[in-house]
Amino acid sequence: MSIPSKKVEIFCGTGGVGKTTLATSRAVSLAKDGKKVLLITIDPAKRLKQLLGLDNQDSGNITPVSTKTFFPDEEESSDLYALLLSPAKTLERIGTAEGLTKDLDNRILKVLTKPYGGMNEIMAVIEVQFHLSHSDYDTVILDTPPGKHFIDFLQATRKIEQFFDKSFVEIFKFLGKKVGQKSAPKKLFSKIVSTGIKKLLSYLEKVTGSDFVDLFVDAIGFLYQTKDHFTSAIEFQKELGKKDFSNWFLVTSAEHHKVGEALHLLQGAGEFMHDDNFLCVNKCHKPFLDNWHPHDTELELLKSTMLTKENELKTFAGKNFHRVLEFSEILSSKPCEHVTNLAQGWNLLRS
Ligand SMILES: Nc1ncnc2c1ncn2[C@@H]1O[C@H](COP(=O)(O)OP(=O)(O)OP(=O)(O)O)[C@@H](O)[C@H]1O
Numbered sequence: 005m006s007i008p009s010k011k012v013e014i015f016c017g018t019g020g021v022g023k024t025t026l027a028t029s030r031a032v033s034l035a036k037d038g039k040k041v042l043l044i045t046i047d048p049a050k051r052l053k054q055l056l057g058l059d060n061q062d063s064g065n066i067t068p069v070s071t072k073t074f075f076p077d078e079e080e081s082s083d084l085y086a087l088l089l090s091p092a093k094t095l096e097r098i099g100t101a102e103g104l105t106k107d108l109d110n111r112i113l114k115v116l117t118k119p120y121g122g123m124n125e126i127m128a129v130i131e132v133q134f135h136l137s138h139s140d141y142d143t144v145i146l147d148t149p150p151g152k153h154f155i156d157f158l159q160a161t162r163k164i165e166q167f168f169d170k171s172f173v174e175i176f177k178f179l180g181k182k183v184g185q186k187s188a189p190k191k192l193f194s195k196i197v198s199t200g201i202k203k204l205l206s207y208l209e210k211v212t213g214s215d216f217v218d219l220f221v222d223a224i225g226f227l228y229q230t231k232d233h234f235t236s237a238i239e240f241q242k243e244l245g246k247k248d249f250s251n252w253f254l255v256t257s258a259e260h261h262k263v264g265e266a267l268h269l270l271q272g273a274g275e276f277m278h279d280d281n282f283l284c285v286n287k288c289h290k291p292f293l294d295n296w297h298p299h300d301t302e303l304e305l306l307k308s309t310m311l312t313k314e315n316e317l318k319t320f321a322g323k324n325f326h327r328v329l330e331f332s333e334i335l336s337s338k339p340c341e342h343v344t345n346l347a348q349g350w351n352l353l354r355s
């Protein structure tokens with residue numbers, strides 16, 4: 005039996021090791037097996053977009069993907085979908101759900117939900133959780149951004165907790181009133197909030213003018229009124245740590261000898277995952293080296309050095325990771341063909 009799929013499958017690792025390519029190949033391989041699959045990219049670089057031939061207007065919308073892109077001669081599987089995350093679209097969805105459409109024009113919220121505006125990770129968690137609970141996908145596959153950003157993604161719900169818990173509690177108290185009485189006068193504000201926040205806002209008002217303070221208060225008010233969407237995403241994080249719910253694939257590349265980096269990432273992310281995770285050693289050369297029979301002694305030496313290096317890497321991987329999966333270097337210059345070959349590779353693997 006090939007590696008059983010779980011409800012959520014997460015591909016993470018350092019830059020350029022093949023996360024997007026392997027996540028896509030896994031999605032294609034599961035869809036070909038008859039599963040309904042949603043492939044989501046949290047990567048602001050949006051390489052998935054190029055790989056799947058999607059365009060900008062698809063950002064934030066679930067788009068059907070044809071498996072024929074990768075297997076032109078085989079029967080089409082109609083149950084593969086992709087989503088390029090758009091924090092702005094997520095904000096629009098939750099704002100609309102709460103009847104807050106007019107606040108969506110708020111300039112501060114617009115800046116915060118730009119691709120690098122700082123809310124990328126939090127919005128990603130909300131979006132993933134939403135699609136898991138509102139649709140009937142067999143598996144949702146996440147292609148994550150490299151290294152540090154991936155840890156940010158994992159820590160996002162913790163930040164949500166803090167945001168709605170301690171630091172903003174005072175301002176929420178005020179805004180809670182404001183929500184009830186839409187036209188609450190500004191002086192109500194000064195009565196309720198602590199002097200710290202009052203000071204901050206009066207300082208802001210001096211520097212930026214009262215328009216900005218109004219915008220700021222409206223932006224915070226929006227987040228407060230949509231807070232249930234944020235807090236329910238915390239549940240998703242807890243689920244991710246359960247073995248029967250998620251598969252974690254840490255990707256590394258034999259080409260760049262990056263297992264050490266994967267180990268580092270595992271240490272950073274370890275508290276969020278379970279210990280039944282996989283290390284994917286991508287771009288392995290062994291299959292080619294085994295079939296290469298040089299007659300020249302120098303080339304023979306090169307072959308054995310390369311094999312030794314790759315074996316050392318795999319021994320190291322085997323010692324530090326519960327399960328190691330190997331994927332060959334695909335000799336093609338077309339990223340699409342990398343996906344096709346790797347999708348076949350998933351079927352050959354055994355758990
Ligand atoms: N097994 C493979 N054989 C050959 N080329 C590969 C293989 N896996 C991935 N690649 C190629 O390596 C390059 C980087 O892959 P990819 O974009 O998937 O990496 P990534 O980890 O998602 O990068 P980033 O950190 O920038 O998101 C791409 O050109 C891809 O087609």
Ligand SMILES: [Mg+2]
Binds near residue numbers: 051148
């Ligand atoms: Mg990528």
